[in-house]
Amino acid sequence: MPELPEVETIARGVDKRVRGRTIVSVWLGSKPEPFRSEPAGIVDALTGSTIERVHRVGKHIVVDLARKGPAKRRAARRSVPDSGGQRPRLGQWLVHLGMTGRLLVCGPQEPLPPHTHAILELDDAREIRFVDPRRFGRLSVLDLSPPDEKPRKRAGESGTHSQGFVGTGQEPLEISLDAFRALFRGRRTPIKSALLNQSLLHGVGNIYADESLFRAGIRPRRQAGRLTGRELERLRGAIQSVLLEAIALGGSSVSDYVDADGAKGFFQLEHKVYLRAGEPCLACQTPIRRILIAGRGTHYCPTCQH
DNA sequence: AATGAAACCTGACAGC
DNA sequence: TGCTGTCAGGTTTCAT
Numbered sequence: 001m002p003e004l005p006e007v008e009t010i011a012r013g014v015d016k017r018v019r020g021r022t023i024v025s026v027w028l029g030s031k032p033e034p035f036r037s038e039p040a041g042i043v044d045a046l047t048g049s050t051i052e053r054v055h056r057v058g059k060h061i062v063v064d065l066a067r068k069g070p071a072k073r074r075a076a077r078r079s080v081p082d083s084g085g086q087r088p089r090l091g092q093w094l095v096h097l098g099m100t101g102r103l104l105v106c107g108p109q110e111p112l113p114p115h116t117h118a119i120l121e122l123d124d125a126r127e128i129r130f131v132d133p134r135r136f137g138r139l140s141v142l143d144l145s146p147p148d149e150k151p152r153k154r155a156g157e158s159g160t161h162s163q164g165f166v167g168t169g170q171e172p173l174e175i176s177l178d179a180f181r182a183l184f185r186g187r188r189t190p191i192k193s194a195l196l197n198q199s200l201l202h203g204v205g206n207i208y209a210d211e212s213l214f215r216a217g218i219r220p221r222r223q224a225g226r227l228t229g230r231e232l233e234r235l236r237g238a239i240q241s242v243l244l245e246a247i248a249l250g251g252s253s254v255s256d257y258v259d260a261d262g263a264k265g266f267f268q269l270e271h272k273v274y275l276r277a278g279e280p281c282l283a284c285q286t287p288i289r290r291i292l293i294a295g296r297g298t299h300y301c302p303t304c305q306h
Numbered sequence: 307a308a309t310g311a312a313a314c315c316t317g318a319c320a321g322c
Numbered sequence: 323t324g325c326t327g328t329c330a331g332g333t334t335t336c337a338t
Contacts (some may be wrong), residue, residue, distance in 0.1 A: 002331060002332090003331060003332095022313090033315080059332080096331080096332085096333085097331090097332090098315095098331090098332055099315090099316095099330070099331060099332055099333095100315090100316075100317085100331085100332095113316095115316085120311050133315080133317065134316050134317080134330090134332095135314080135315055135316080136315070136316095136332055136333070137332090137333060138333090178314045187308085188308080188309080189308075189310090191307060193309080193310085196332085198332090198333080202316075205331055205332070206330090206331060206332085207331060208331095222317080234326085249327095251331095252331075254330080257331070274331095275330095294309085294310065294311085295310080295311065295312085297329075298331080305324075308338100309337105309338085310336105310337090310338085311335105311337085312327090312334100312335085312336080312337095313333105313334085313335075313336095314332105314333090314334085314335100316330105316336100317329100317330090318328100318329085319327105319328085319329085320326100320327090320328085320329105320331085321325105321326085321327090321328105322323105322325085322326085322327105
């Protein structure tokens with residue numbers, strides 16, 4: 001479901017609602033697909049942790065976690081007090097929503113939707129729920145404790161620093177023009193495919209790739225490495241303006257996307273090409289064309305885009 | 307190394 | 323009503 005603007009909207013909404021709260025219990029469903037870390041490790045890392053901040057990296061929601069001293073269970077089994085107990089244990093909970101994932105904050109009395117795979121009970125009795133019918137979404141945890149405190153498994157996930165998760169590619173809203181141009185140099189793949197490649201830019205998905213290419217006047221099948229410097233400058237500007245406008249409108253609600261409150265976004269009303277195959281181009285009346293690139297539906301105006 | 311197709315899942319919708 | 327086929331905001335894996 002979600003690309004950068006939707007994930008940003010959800011992360012902001014969740015942050016506003018749960019920052020500072022402590023997770024008192026965790027329930028995980030029995031379907032294995034949503035869990036990229038060991039389920040027991042997820043429960044262990046989340047239970048008793050305080051939510052310091054919720055933010056976005058690429059298409060991931062990143063929840064910064066902290067807790068004082070060693071984990072309760074470990075302390076209880078030890079007879080000798082842990083000397084490192086004063087320093088907070090740090091970690092991150094990573095949420096990727098896949099195509100249909102939702103992260104909801106609500107009261108415990110709210111009816112449980114089908115396909116709920118995780119419930120985090122907070123210290124004010126509210127819950128964070130992860131719901132995902134199609135199960136392309138993924139949950140994982142990173143341990144960011146100092147090495148001397150926890151010499152066991154380190155954060156090994158790709159895109160991870162000792163400082164935390166940084167994602168696989170560059171942030172489209174922050175990348176410089178030079179770095180942007182360098183991303184595509186020598187690549188023979190269609191520019192549309194390159195924009196969807198999260199190890200280059202992360203956060204852009206199918207909707208915003210199509211909308212950005214329309215704004216920049218570039219055909220999606222053009223070879224990425226053959227775009228001119230001027231075209232790449234236009235493309236970077238188009239991506240950034242599309243993403244910022246979409247964030248300002250709360251994202252695109254194409255089917256059932258909603259933010260942490262259950263509210264819809266409005267950027268779908270601004271789509272110029274996405275899902276408009278056969279309809280007249282809003283600039284020139286030419287019917288919008290739909291083709292397949294890298295297995296993804298791709299929409300463009302054959303007159304406005306070259 | 308890079309590119310593309312297939313696979314992973316369920317649900318909504320169109321057409322018969 | 324119920325079947326079939328198509329499509330869907332994403333990523334990973336496997337074969338070229």
